[in-house]
Amino acid sequence: MEGKRRVVILGGGIAGGLLAKLLQFHADVVLVDPKEYLDIPWANLRARVEPSFAERTVISHSDYFTHGRLVTSSAVNVTDTEVMTKEGHNQKIKSSNSVLIIGGGPTGVELAAEIAVDYPDKKVILVQKGPRLLQFIGPKAAAKTLEWLTSKNVEVLLNQSIDLKAISEVDREFTTSTGGVVKADCYFDCTGRPLSSTWLRETGLKDCMDRQGRLVVDENLRVVGKKNIFAIGDITDVHEIKQGYHAQKHANVVAKNLRLLMRGASDAYLHKYKPGSLMVITTLGRKEAVAQLPLITMIGHIPGM
Incomplete structure (x- = not known):
């Protein structure tokens, strides 16, 4: 890993896990997560009524994150150059x-x-x-x-x-x-569940948070006032519905931007994130769903496909 820039990712949820996967061959990536696995939140509800389905809702970090370092712990402080961790x-x-x-x-x-x-x-x-x-x-x-x-x-x-x-x-x-x-x-x-961001108010990011405990980011998903810290997923103050498919888009944008910065590109070349439109799908059992699209609202088997 000598010569590669280090990227530390806090949180191994959908956004953090995807970002780690995308960057693992481009940087010295450290994924910090209290869990040893990625939990797919929107599949958990099915698992409650169908236990065998639970096997498909959990992915070990080691299955997709093969070229980096996993630290199974919680972070307790963040500065511009360091992340400190806490050892039915x-x-x-x-x-x-x-x-x-x-x-x-x-x-x-x-x-x-x-x-x-x-x-x-x-x-x-x-x-x-x-x-x-x-x-x-x-x-x-x-x-x-x-x-x-x-x-x-x-x-x-x-x-x-x-x-x-x-x-x-x-x-x-x-x-x-x-x-x-x-x-x-x-x-x-x-x-x-409320955002697990209270601890950030005791760190170097305390002045980068809004009243709801979210990190304020710019159009590149970079934390305001910070050159090398990005935020993705629910913790951002981006005005859109907090759902998994948006978090995945965050991860893709930040992965591209980190690669550019590690190659020495200027801020002018960074990719911008466009907040998602109001498209929502909520599943209703095994085969049906309600979908709100920009021009139409549907319920039944078609949106559940």
Whole structure:
């Protein structure tokens, strides 16, 4: 590796993993990730109802990242020159007659659909804090999704929430914000995971973050104020829906830009990232999906192909 520039990638998710794969033959790449594998998030929900499918949702980093160094750890600090590191769902569903899903975003909707299709005899209750499902997409697509779930006997409670801090795994009765009581044998929190970026506020990147904890990037996906630090995936402040296919596009742009910089190219030659259009596909069980495209909204087997 002598003579090659070093690139350190923090996080081995979809974006980080793809970037490591693309750059491994062009630089001395170090991938820092607490896990030894790449987890495909949009396939996890199917695995909860079909255990054998789980084998296809996880890819060992060593399977695709063969010419670099993997550091299985979490990062605790970042400077301009250094990165410092810190040295049974399916059964749950099967054994339950009723399942409560908290959160009506894409994860909650897709999980409710998977259970409704694979276990039609189970009672599924979906609680959504807002006035409609999938609030990041248009009302027409949201209405079609609600109609589909209702047709599969999923009970959807809108404008209601459940205090996650007040419940435990052993609870079988859940009180909603309106005072109603929902009975279920188990529950899944699908309210979304917050960005794991709080630690960055104690690093040299603290002045490069917005109020939501995202890193502010320029049109080249380079962190503002930094010459050699890029950000990709959900952590960027790019105004677009945070989904895997956008993260893959981020990785492709940054890989090209890093190669250019390592060859001594000036900033004028760097590739620019164009935020994705509002195209969203949310799966509904094994064979169907709802798709919001720029000019049309579709639901059924065609978008699910």
